[in-house]
Amino acid sequence: MKYILLFILLFSFFTAFGQESAKKGINYKPINLEEAVNQLKNIHHDTTKQKIFKMTESEFLAGSHMGLGMWMRNNWGLWKGKELAKYFNSIGIFHPDDMSGIILTSYYRELHEQNWKVEEQVQHYQDFWKKSNEHLIRLETHPFYKKMMEEKLDSIEKARLDQKKSDWTSGKKISGYVEQRCGFLLKGMFLRTQIEGTIIGWQSDKLVLHIDNFVDKKKKKRVMKCYDVKDDIILIEDHELFSLIEK
Structure with a gap:
C-alpha cells in the first residue's frame, strides 16, 4: 500500500x-x-x-x-x-x-x-x-544450466504464488490496474485503468475478483468487454499490478 x-x-x-x-x-x-x-x-x-x-x-x-x-x-x-x-x-x-x-x-x-x-x-x-550477458550465453550453450535455472525460477514463482494465496484470501479488498483496451500487442501504463474490488478466490494462478469500483468510470465499458466481465466478476491474470487495501 x-x-x-x-x-x-x-x-x-x-x-x-x-x-x-x-x-x-x-x-x-x-x-x-x-x-x-x-x-x-x-x-x-x-x-x-x-x-x-x-x-x-x-x-x-x-x-x-x-x-x-x-x-x-x-x-x-x-x-x-x-x-x-x-x-x-x-x-x-x-x-x-x-x-x-x-x-x-x-x-x-x-x-x-x-x-x-x-x-x-x-x-x-x-x-x-556483464553477469546478464554471461548468463544468456550459458543459457544458450549449456543445456544442463538452462534446465537448472528454469527449475529454480519455477520454484521461486511457485513459492511467491503460494505465499500470495495465503495472504490474499476471500473477502479482502485490493486495488490495481487492468488493461483498458483489447487487441493491443503493446501494453503500457497509459493503456491501463485502476479498479478496486473484493477477492472471491483463486482459479489456479489467476485471481477471481468482484469489481467494487472503477476509479475512471469512463473506462468501465472497455474493461467489461476486454475481460468478458459478468456480474462484476473478473479473472485477473496479471495480479502483480495489484496490492491489498489496508484499512
Missing part, C-alpha cells in the same frame, strides 16, 4: 507540473546528473521531500521507478538519446532504466545529505549487464 501511495503521490505532481511549468520555468531538460537532481529538488514541494525522507532508499526506488522514473525517461529524452542520455553514455551507462535509477538514487541521497557514490552506482549497473 505504501508503494501505491507513493506512486499516486509522485504522479500527482505531473498535472500541476504541466499547468505551472511555464510560470515556474522548471521545464528545462537537464544535461547531466547534477542538473537532474537539482530539477527534482525544484519540482518537488517540501511536503513531498519530507515523505521521501521518511522512506528507506529501497522503498523510494521501488515506488518511483514506474511513476517519477517513467516521467523522467519520457520527458528528459532518455529513450531518444538526448543530451542527458549522452551524458550517461559518456560515463558507461546505456539503458534508460539504469539512467533514471542513478538519478533517483542520487536524488534520495542528496535529500539525506549523503554521498551520491556515482562511480559505485555505475559499477553496479555495469556488473549487472
